[in-house]
Amino acid sequence: MAPIEDNILTPSQLNSLARNALEDMFGGIKVEGEIGNLARPASGHLYFTLKDERAQVRCALFKPKSQRLDFVPADGTRVVVHGKISLYEPRGDYQLIADGMTLAGEGELRRQLERLRRQLQAEGVFDPARKRALPRFVRRLAVITSPSGAAIRDVISVIARRFPMIEVDVVPVQVQGTTAPAQILAALQWADQSERYDAILLTRGGGSLEDLWAFNDEALVRAIAAAKTPTVSAVGHESDTTLSDFAADIRAATPSAASELLTPASADLHARLSGDMRQLSQRNRHALDLARRHLDQTAKRLTATSPLARMQTMHERAKAVWSRLQSIRTREHAMRAQRLLHARARLLAKHPAALPELLAIRSTTAMRRLADASSSAVRMRVQKLQGLGRTLHAISPLATVDRGYALVQDTRGALIQSVDQVSLGDELVARVRDGRLSVKVTAKEKDA
Incomplete structure (x- = not known):
């Protein structure tokens, strides 16, 4: 592209040079900011500004790439836009041409969390049909948590008040941070493989999404679902939910609530014991009734199996069999007689002696039909000839x-x-x- 004169450019040439320079220098960048002035024209493109406290930049995300977003952009949403800097030559304004856009900060974590939740749910990891019920009485309990947190104090306090006979083993782990998922996973696998515990409790106090992120680890969630020992998840407060809660056999809203699920209250035990005593008494009475009925039935069978009774029974059976045989023989005889009559009628209908008469009847009928057809044909031809004669006379010169x-x-x-x-x-x-x-x-x- 040559200039018009020495070092003199037109505005379009200058904008073109600037656009090429910007695209070369800023060909693949990521910019984090807040969406503003979002516009969605009928073309399907997205136009918006990306801003922070001190500046803003125009952005464009064209239709083919805007359709790949896994969230709905809105004014005020904080995002990370990746693309290239270019120049809109008709106005001389530079803008960011976006290749894609993701949520920033906690929004991105929630997006990742939702994507992993849908994937695991589709695989059946959270399927209620595979979850196990807690044992009626938990004698040994493994508590996987931080030994210095408030959660373990709540768990021990509630268990000591409700059912102190449970043997509680605290398996110490970090419950947040980069190393927390691996520690929790290792502790869970150790407790499950040891086969020492009737149940495993994973718990910690409340916190932000980032604080609870260790309990959303995919490997940990799959290990919870695959554990042979019944698991209880009590992570955070009532409003907090992690993927560990979905994968565990039981989800408790708080550590204290989990302890109450794992331990029976004294009043509950007394009521359960009374109920068991009533059931035992009912079963004993039922067993005695069954024994009496069995004894009566045995006596009846002994009476029925005497030689005279057996002979009478066999005589009755023989009479019944003979009656059935007579009935079958009579029925078969009637069926054979009916078949014979049908066969005789068919043979008589096809006997050679009846053939001349049948042929004579058919011949007479055919001759009558032929005569009728001939007379009809002659009448039709005479009528046609007369009509032609009248037509010929009408056009004849003699007429x-x-x-x-x-x-x-x-x-x-x-x-x-x-x-x-x-x-x-x-x-x-x-x-x-x-x-x-x-x-x-x-x-x-x-x-x-």
Whole structure:
């Protein structure tokens, strides 16, 4: 691209140079800021400004790439935009042409969390059908948590008050930070594989999404779902929810609530013991009733199995079998007689003696049909011939004669149609309705 004169550029040339320079220097950058002035025209493109406390930059995200977003942008949303700096030449304004956009900060964490939740749910990791119920009485409990947190104090306090006979082992781990997921996973696998515990409790106090992030680790969530030992998750406060809660067999709103789920209260134990005693008494009475009925049935069977009773039973069975055999024989005899009658009727219908009479009947019927068809055909042809005769007579010259006209012919029989065909003195024949006339041409005159 050559300048118009030495070092003199047009505005379009200058903008083109600036656009190329910007795209070369800032071809792949990421910018974090807050969305403002968001516009969605009918074209499907997104136009907005990305701003912070001190500045803003125009941005454009065109339709094919805007359709790939996994969230709905809105004014005020904090995002990270990646793309390139370019120049909008008609106005001379530079802008950020976005290739994509993701949520920033906690919004990005929530997006990742939701994507992982949908994936694990689709795989059946959270399927309620695979979850196990807690044992009726937990004798040994593994508590995986921070030994210095408030959660373990709440758990021990509630268990000591409700059911101090439970043996509680605290498995110390970090519950937040980069190393926390691996520690919690290792502790869970150790407690599950040891087969020492009736249940495993994973717990910690409340916090932000980042504080609780260790309990959203994919490997930990899958290990919780695959554990053989029933697991209880009590992470954070009532409003806090992690993927560990979805994967665990039981989810408790708080550490104290988890302790109450794992331990029976004294009043509950007393009521349960009383109920068990009532059930035991009912079962004993039921067992005695069953034994009495069994004894009565045994006595009846012994009476029924005496030689005389057995002989009478066999005699009754023989009579019943003989009656069934007689019935079957009578039924089969009737069926065979009916089949024989049907076969005889079919044979008689096809016997050779009946064939001449049948053929004579068929011949007479065929001759009658042929005569009827011939008469009908003759009548139709006569009627057609008469119609043709009437039509021929209607267009015949003789029909014209019958109406009072005459046909003029020369002596050879040729029809005279013009005065030019005759000369003075020629003899002609005029044919009228009832005969012929001989005429002689004495004069002729041609119509104008």
